[in-house]
Amino acid sequence: MNANAQRFRRACEAKAFDRNHRAIVAKNTATYHAAVARGLARFADWETARRRAAAVKWEVMNHLDHYLEEFERNVRATGGHVHWAETAEEATQIVLSLARQHGVRKAVKSKSMVTEEIHLNPALEAAGITVLETDLGEYICQLRGEPPYHIVTPVMHLNRQQIAETFHEKFGTPLDATAEELAGIARERLRAEFLAADMGITGANFAVADPGMIVLCTNEGNARLTTALPRLHVAVVGIEKLLPRLEDLALFWPLLATRGTGQFLTVYNTLVGGSEPLHVILLDNGRTQLLADVEQRDALHCIRCGACLNACPVYKTVGGHSYGTTYQGPIGSMITPHLRGWPDWSHLPYASSLCGHCADVCPVRIPIHHHLLHNRRNAVRQRLDPPLQRWMFRVWLWGVQSARRYAIGGRLARWAMRLGLAQPLARAWTRYRDLPDPPREAFRDWWRKHERA
Amino acid sequence: MSARENILSRVRDAVRAEAPRPPSPSEAPVWPPMGDAETRFREEFVALRGEIVESLPEFLAGFGKIATDDSDLVAAACGRVGMTVPVREAELGVTSCVCLVAQTGSVVVACRRSEERALSVLPPVHLVVARRSQIVLDLEAALGVVRRQYGGGLPSLVSVISGPSRTADIEKVLVLGAHGPRRLAVHFVNE
Amino acid sequence: MKVALFIPCFVDQFYPEVGEAMVAVLRRVGVEVCFPAEQTCCGQPAFNTGYWEEARTLAKRYCDIFDRYDAVVSASGSCTAMVRNFYPELLGELRRASANTFEFSEFLVKKLGVTDVGAKFPAKVTYHDSCHTLRELRIKQEPRALLRAVRGLELIEMTEAESCCGFGGTFSVKFPTISSAIDEVKCQSIVATGAQYVVSVDSSCLMQIGGWLRRRKLAVGTKHLAEVLAQT
Numbered sequence: 001m002n003a004n005a006q007r008f009r010r011a012c013e014a015k016a017f018d019r020n021h022r023a024i025v026a027k028n029t030a031t032y033h034a035a036v037a038r039g040l041a042r043f044a045d046w047e048t049a050r051r052r053a054a055a056v057k058w059e060v061m062n063h064l065d066h067y068l069e070e071f072e073r074n075v076r077a078t079g080g081h082v083h084w085a086e087t088a089e090e091a092t093q094i095v096l097s098l099a100r101q102h103g104v105r106k107a108v109k110s111k112s113m114v115t116e117e118i119h120l121n122p123a124l125e126a127a128g129i130t131v132l133e134t135d136l137g138e139y140i141c142q143l144r145g146e147p148p149y150h151i152v153t154p155v156m157h158l159n160r161q162q163i164a165e166t167f168h169e170k171f172g173t174p175l176d177a178t179a180e181e182l183a184g185i186a187r188e189r190l191r192a193e194f195l196a197a198d199m200g201i202t203g204a205n206f207a208v209a210d211p212g213m214i215v216l217c218t219n220e221g222n223a224r225l226t227t228a229l230p231r232l233h234v235a236v237v238g239i240e241k242l243l244p245r246l247e248d249l250a251l252f253w254p255l256l257a258t259r260g261t262g263q264f265l266t267v268y269n270t271l272v273g274g275s276e277p278l279h280v281i282l283l284d285n286g287r288t289q290l291l292a293d294v295e296q297r298d299a300l301h302c303i304r305c306g307a308c309l310n311a312c313p314v315y316k317t318v319g320g321h322s323y324g325t326t327y328q329g330p331i332g333s334m335i336t337p338h339l340r341g342w343p344d345w346s347h348l349p350y351a352s353s354l355c356g357h358c359a360d361v362c363p364v365r366i367p368i369h370h371h372l373l374h375n376r377r378n379a380v381r382q383r384l385d386p387p388l389q390r391w392m393f394r395v396w397l398w399g400v401q402s403a404r405r406y407a408i409g410g411r412l413a414r415w416a417m418r419l420g421l422a423q424p425l426a427r428a429w430t431r432y433r434d435l436p437d438p439p440r441e442a443f444r445d446w447w448r449k450h451e452r453a
Numbered sequence: 454m455s456a457r458e459n460i461l462s463r464v465r466d467a468v469r470a471e472a473p474r475p476p477s478p479s480e481a482p483v484w485p486p487m488g489d490a491e492t493r494f495r496e497e498f499v500a501l502r503g504e505i506v507e508s509l510p511e512f513l514a515g516f517g518k519i520a521t522d523d524s525d526l527v528a529a530a531c532g533r534v535g536m537t538v539p540v541r542e543a544e545l546g547v548t549s550c551v552c553l554v555a556q557t558g559s560v561v562v563a564c565r566r567s568e569e570r571a572l573s574v575l576p577p578v579h580l581v582v583a584r585r586s587q588i589v590l591d592l593e594a595a596l597g598v599v600r601r602q603y604g605g606g607l608p609s610l611v612s613v614i615s616g617p618s619r620t621a622d623i624e625k626v627l628v629l630g631a632h633g634p635r636r637l638a639v640h641f642v643n644e
Numbered sequence: 645m646k647v648a649l650f651i652p653c654f655v656d657q658f659y660p661e662v663g664e665a666m667v668a669v670l671r672r673v674g675v676e677v678c679f680p681a682e683q684t685c686c687g688q689p690a691f692n693t694g695y696w697e698e699a700r701t702l703a704k705r706y707c708d709i710f711d712r713y714d715a716v717v718s719a720s721g722s723c724t725a726m727v728r729n730f731y732p733e734l735l736g737e738l739r740r741a742s743a744n745t746f747e748f749s750e751f752l753v754k755k756l757g758v759t760d761v762g763a764k765f766p767a768k769v770t771y772h773d774s775c776h777t778l779r780e781l782r783i784k785q786e787p788r789a790l791l792r793a794v795r796g797l798e799l800i801e802m803t804e805a806e807s808c809c810g811f812g813g814t815f816s817v818k819f820p821t822i823s824s825a826i827d828e829v830k831c832q833s834i835v836a837t838g839a840q841y842v843v844s845v846d847s848s849c850l851m852q853i854g855g856w857l858r859r860r861k862l863a864v865g866t867k868h869l870a871e872v873l874a875q876t
Binding site: 027028031032042043044045046048049051052054055058061062063064065068069078083084085086090134135136137140153154155159160163179180182183184186187190191194195211213219220221222224225227228229239246247249250251253254261263264265266267268269270271272273275277278282284288291292294295297298365 | 455456457459460461463464465466467468470471472473474475476477478479481482483484485497541557559567570571573574575591592593595596597599600605606607608609610611612613614615616617618619620621622623624625626628630631632633634
Binding site: 013 | 698
């Protein structure tokens with residue numbers, strides 16, 4: 001088992017029966033689900049909305065070269081800059097180079113999963129540039145030295161008390177500070193940072209080809225301030241974020257907000273266009289690999305709403321940090337082997353009961369659980385499965401290809417169970433659960449006896 | 454080969470094969486029918502904790518440092534206050550808007566000049582001065598107005614604002630005024 | 645009407661009483677049944693673990709056995725989903741056996757138009773929607789309609805009826821801790837209803853749920869839908 005898989009298992013072991021963690025997550029997801037139910041009621045036809053969105057994204061992804069070129073043309077036409085980065089390393093170098101050119105010492109950042117993906121913060125810090133997260137949840141993560149727990153709500157796993165403790169430790173603020181007071185403390189501190197920053201860094205929720213603008217959706221207004229105040233704005237944008245036209249946002253904004261938080265719209269839906277201080281960095285970093293996989297290309301339709309995380313029984317049990325990678329939950333488990341390599345990450349598609357709730361809630365209808373199955377098949381094709389497991393399935397196949405061998409095998413299994421001999425498999429089961437009492441005869445035995453008569 | 458060439462080349466190679474097309478969506482309306490636009494706007498806007506300002510002089514009297522944009526509408530409504538107060542010191546920022554969206558209770562602001570970008574988000578209170586005729590039914594209509602108003606050259610910032618700034622990051626407790634304004638108000642001028 | 649019985653390997657070997665109950669109920673509503681004894685496994689364990697070549701072999705075998713029947717009735721929603729929803733992709737074609745395989749409750753309600761099978765079972769019961777049955781086959785109302793027609797039975801809905809029990813096939817032993825933690829949450833929901841039995845159309849879910857309930861000596865029994873409907 002590779003190192004990532006081992007780390008993942010250890011993390012899951014630690015978290016699965018952490019009932020405090022489970023209770024906090026359950027409370028937060030229950031609030032989320034209630035809000036989403038209210039949000040869905042605003043649609044006359046949610047299914048049609050999803051289908052339309054899926055169709056738009058299909059159009060983009062299957063003509064992505066056209067839309068990327070159109071986007072670039074339109075951004076440049078209004079004075080903005082477009083850079084292209086094949087890898088995380090390249091993207092980071094472009095940001096550093098821009099920072100150097102513009103004499104940047106301080107940067108503020110609006111929440112961006114793609115900048116987590118490329119590990120931008122450590123690279124900036126190593127170059128002597130301070131980076132401050134401005135989204136409240138990300139700011140709290142930064143104070144705690146933790147990665148975000150969830151792609152939309154970064155501190156879903158913390159309660160008010162834990163956050164107050166962190167603030168108390170860093171700023172000496174009262175331990176009994178309310179949520180209102182804590183947000184107020186963050187607002188005051190970050191306001192000064194916004195005003196002093198040389199560079200604002202964002203991702204983009206969407207990138208609209210016509211006209212060439214990036215789209216930022218926040219509730220806090222931190223993206224507005226990140227783009228409005230510093231003299232330089234750098235946006236790192238995955239190439240899959242493209243939408244064809246401005247008008248498509250009339251559908252995608254409510255879709256994202258509804259499944260993201262249960263709101264009709266997030267408070268600030270902002271289009272930022274080509275103008276002197278805007279630098280867009282279009283990032284590949286493995287996305288073209290996924291694009292080339294015709295079967296799973298639709299995973300790139302993802303609008304990063306986080307709904308699949310909130311629906312997933314595995315995510316809600318082990319939490320976001322256990323995955324050990326930027327994109328968590330169902331969509332993360334599905335895309336990570338493609339983006340970061342199969343040998344190191346093929347364990348993630350297996351960590352699912354395939355319940356399919358993710359696919360049900362996805363606003364762009366990605367069949368996530370089916371892709372997890374495809375990925376398991378891919379792992380086996382690449383011979384990444386444990387040799388013992390491969391051998392066991394060969395033997396099993398030989399057994400079930402004949403009714404006689406199967407019947408004998410079944411009888412042996414039941415006999416072994418009665419004698420308590422069914423060990424290696426049983427230990428995994430019996431640690432927490434009882435096994436059923438093995439019956440004396442199989443259904444086929446009963447049928448043969450009673451039906452022939 | 455540059456990164457751009459490499460990426461585009463890989464993209465072109467990939468999309469040579471088309472992924473299975475998803476089933477065509479029906480023509481059914483996604484949104485339920487809406488009643489009167491102004492009524493709906495007021496309902497949605499107030500539900501988002503927006504404030505409708507009936508008497509502008511009374512409202513303005515409550516603020517010492519006011520910064521405004523340079524639109525004729527705001528100038529006429531408030532008297533020429535202008536940007537005499539630096540935005541970062543203003544207690545109140547006053548702007549006009551492109552339109553208002555009934556369906557979502559939103560205000561759409563746009564600005565070309567970088568100095569104005571912070572006006573609707575930095576001061577703790579944001580007031581929008583608008584005409585009732587600027588209310589449109591839904592987001593689709595609103596984006597249409599943006600297109601028509603600016604033609605080929607959209608301003609560098611267009612923001613659809615739905616209520617005062619907020620966060621629920623701490624235990625999902627709603628807190629207003631996260632980074633943007635704590636209060637968002639709209640005043641309809643008499644026409 | 646004559647149907648072939650598809651008794652999944654799981655039910656055949658570990659829960660034969662479910663198969664026996666299904667036979668009794670089908671006969672009671674006037675359906676003639678036969679059991680092609682050549683059947684073994686639909687291939688789902690291999691398919692779910694990524695062994696699609698092996699699964700394909702078994703899929704062909706299943707279709708060769710069941711193609712000749714107009715209707716095949718299965719005691720498992722999960723295996724029905726495998727045959728109906730995944731065989732076409734696996735085999736690259738739609739075989740008759742695949743199109744004509746039905747889950748037991750679906751067959752009674754949608755094919756026969758029957759919801760009252762003359763059953764009597766005075767007990768408080770809650771129903772667990774197994775994920776494949778709910779999300780692959782879109783079966784939700786049919787088992788409930790059948791349960792509501794059972795004399796003396798009180799059906800109580802649990803919160804989180806649609807939540808996974810954590811079984812997931814080989815997931816239950818590959819990631820047993822996660823599987824069991826999900827199981828715990830499910831069982832808490834079940835116990836909170838005050839029901840005497842939890843019912844499902846999937847014996848695999850019942851094994852997972854029952855395994856946790858038994859370990860903790862909780863006073864809730866498990867019953868497959870067929871077993872409840874067979875009671876008179």
